Amino acid sequence: MNTKEALRKAKSALAKTGLKEYYLDALVLLSHATNKSKEYLLAHPEFKLSPDQKAIFLRSVNQRKKKAPVAYITGNKEFFGINLSVNKHVLIPRPETEMLVEKGIELASKHAHSTVVDMGTGSGCVIISIARALKNQSQLNNYKLFGIDISLEALKTARQNSRKSGLENDIIFLKGNLLRSFFEQQKDLIGKPLIILANLPYLSAGLYQKLPQGISYYEPKTALVGHGDDGLDLYRRFFAQIRDFRQSNISICFEFSPEQKERLEKIINNKIPFAQTSFQKDLSGRWRIGTVLF
Numbered sequence: 001m002n003t004k005e006a007l008r009k010a011k012s013a014l015a016k017t018g019l020k021e022y023y024l025d026a027l028v029l030l031s032h033a034t035n036k037s038k039e040y041l042l043a044h045p046e047f048k049l050s051p052d053q054k055a056i057f058l059r060s061v062n063q064r065k066k067k068a069p070v071a072y073i074t075g076n077k078e079f080f081g082i083n084l085s086v087n088k089h090v091l092i093p094r095p096e097t098e099m100l101v102e103k104g105i106e107l108a109s110k111h112a113h114s115t116v117v118d119m120g121t122g123s124g125c126v127i128i129s130i131a132r133a134l135k136n137q138s139q140l141n142n143y144k145l146f147g148i149d150i151s152l153e154a155l156k157t158a159r160q161n162s163r164k165s166g167l168e169n170d171i172i173f174l175k176g177n178l179l180r181s182f183f184e185q186q187k188d189l190i191g192k193p194l195i196i197l198a199n200l201p202y203l204s205a206g207l208y209q210k211l212p213q214g215i216s217y218y219e220p221k222t223a224l225v226g227h228g229d230d231g232l233d234l235y236r237r238f239f240a241q242i243r244d245f246r247q248s249n250i251s252i253c254f255e256f257s258p259e260q261k262e263r264l265e266k267i268i269n270n271k272i273p274f275a276q277t278s279f280q281k282d283l284s285g286r287w288r289i290g291t292v293l294f
């Protein structure tokens with residue numbers, strides 16, 4: 001089987017299952033199976049697959065036919081220009097989360113010598129991207145960086161990704177249920193600037209039931225469901241913990257689903273009435289991140 005035949009076979013199999021991006025999916029899976037770039041494969045329709053490559057490719061196409069996400073099949077996802085390892089224990093990083101990284105970098109540059117905490121770190125995509133940006137600006141030594149998650153498997157993946165990016169000594173990954181144990185252990189934070197970034201699960205149980213099969217069947221439920229009728233209970237607890245820490249000079253930036261903006265605004269006004277809150281839209285014009293300063 002050569003490249004041209006492999007792509008033709010995969011395209012037709014994937015198109016039949018209703019996958020919109022069947023051509024790109026086929027190309028990415030072929031690139032994964034052969035270890036050749038997409039550009040090389042397109043330029044070499046005659047390239048012949050070895051028996052092992054063919055077996056990997058056909059197996060990958062079969063998994064994709066069952067709606068397994070391409071990133072889980074290949075084990076990789078590009079985020080903020082970094083190639084991250086992903087697996088069934090971590091959410092596949094979404095492009096819109098890059099906004100959280102941009103905001104995190106902006107906040108870090110305004111608050112030199114701060115501590116930056118990535119709450120619900122998953123694959124580590126947010127804190128690793130920030131660490132790399134600070135390293136490129138030769139600023140990394142001026143910050144303390146943490147990634148926190150409730151899932152030990154996610155933390156294992158995040159540590160693996162930090163090693164892959166040469167940042168294993170620059171980020172501390174901790175297990176925690178939101179921020180309580182972090183605040184208890186890090187008493188020396190008091191009085192110093194603190195930046196907290198969060199992409200916590202925000203789906204209600206009802207919305208979770210309505211997710212496309214490719215998400216609900218494959219991606220971890222603990223990374224998606226935020227509890228409570230509106231899915232925002234984790235954010236309620238998160239803001240209450242920050243208020244109870246009784247500290248000032250805190251900047252929080254968090255991601256949410258566009259229709260939750262008003263509800264979140266009320267939650268923040270109720271939990272931290274003295275904070276300055278603002279919201280930003282994503283590139284498609286939908287509310288996506290909030291910033292809380294006090």
Ligand SMILES: C[S@@+](CC[C@H](N)C(=O)[O-])C[C@H]1O[C@@H](n2cnc3c(N)ncnc32)[C@H](O)[C@@H]1O
Binds near residue numbers: 123178199222224
């Ligand atoms: C929406 S995912 C975000 C992952 C990653 N930050 C990203 O943006 O791709 C939410 C993460 O929060 C973690 N999580 C869920 N409940 C948590 C809790 N109570 N305390 C800490 N982490 C939690 C999940 O394990 C998951 O990794």
